[in-house]
Amino acid sequence: xxxxxxxxxxxxxxxxxxxxxxxxxxxxxxxxxxxxxxxxxxxxxxxxxxxxxxxxxxxxxxxxxxxxxxxxxxxxxxxxxxxxxxxxxxxxxxxxxxxxxxxxxxxxxxxxx
Amino acid sequence: xxxxxxxxxxxxxxxxxxxxxxxxxxxxxxxxxxxxxxxxxxxxxxxxxxxxxxxxxxxxxxxxxxxxxxxxxxxxxxxxxxxxxxxxxxxxxxxxxxxxxxxxxxxxxxxxxx
Numbered sequence: 337x338x339x340x341x342x343x344x345x346x347x348x349x350x351x352x353x354x355x356x357x358x359x360x361x362x363x364x365x366x367x368x369x370x371x372x373x374x375x376x377x378x379x380x381x382x383x384x385x386x387x388x389x390x391x392x393x394x395x396x397x398x399x400x401x402x403x404x405x406x407x408x409x410x411x412x413x414x415x416x417x418x419x420x421x422x423x424x425x426x427x428x429x430x431x432x433x434x435x436x437x438x439x440x441x442x443x444x445x446x447x448x449x
Numbered sequence: 450x451x452x453x454x455x456x457x458x459x460x461x462x463x464x465x466x467x468x469x470x471x472x473x474x475x476x477x478x479x480x481x482x483x484x485x486x487x488x489x490x491x492x493x494x495x496x497x498x499x500x501x502x503x504x505x506x507x508x509x510x511x512x513x514x515x516x517x518x519x520x521x522x523x524x525x526x527x528x529x530x531x532x533x534x535x536x537x538x539x540x541x542x543x544x545x546x547x548x549x550x551x552x553x554x555x556x557x558x559x560x561x562x563x
Contacts, residue, residue: 340492367548367549369549369550369551371551371553376458376555376556377555378453378455378539378553378554378555378556379493379539379541379551379553380553381550381551381552384548384550386548394550426492426493428493430549433549435481435498435500435543435545436549437483437495437498438495438549438551440485440492440493440494441492442491442492443490443491443492
């Protein structure tokens with residue numbers, strides 16, 4: 337039972353480099369989310385998707401892009417990484433029901449130097 | 450917009466003592482409330498949730514929380530903690546028509562000492 341799987345788990349980038357974080361879920365969830373976690377700030381929503389082919393901005397979208405070409409996958413891209421994007425990134429997914437819980441991946445720890 | 454405030458950033462307790470982690474929220478509409486736990490180097494796991502009905506909600510690992518609408522609070526409690534409860538705890542809120550998006554508090558680090 338994989339649930340929500342994030343790839344990679346750790347990454348170090350140089351300023352200006354690009355990368356893509358992959359999130360895959362095997363629960364047939366419609367909704368998917370990308371959050372970032374920073375000390376003392378909890379988790380903040382970057383982008384989300386309510387279905388295949390759809391994406392929308394969250395609270396802190398600047399510097400990130402996303403794509404949801406397949407229902408089970410949600411990709412988060414950094415086109416030109418900045419030190420301010422050093423964070424732990426979590427993907428989550430949930431059913432298309434308003435009051436249901438979200439299931440989280442294990443996180444990706446990204447350091448931009 | 451909604452907001453969540455967790456009133457304590459760190460809570461140290463001794464094993465077998467009771468604990469309360471405090472959470473207050475702000476919203477102009479009805480909310481759904483959640484407590485998540487994050488063990489070191491892991492993702493978030495749901496402890497419990499309040500959707501409607503009884504204001505006392507029981508979750509996993511002996512935790513419970515009470516929804517207080519008049520005080521806009523959703524405090525988490527456990528009568529007797531174990532070393533294994535050491536983790537970071539997050540209170541979160543969502544509202545209907547928000548596509549399940551969560552607004553999180555800042556987190557409370559619970560450290561249980563022997």
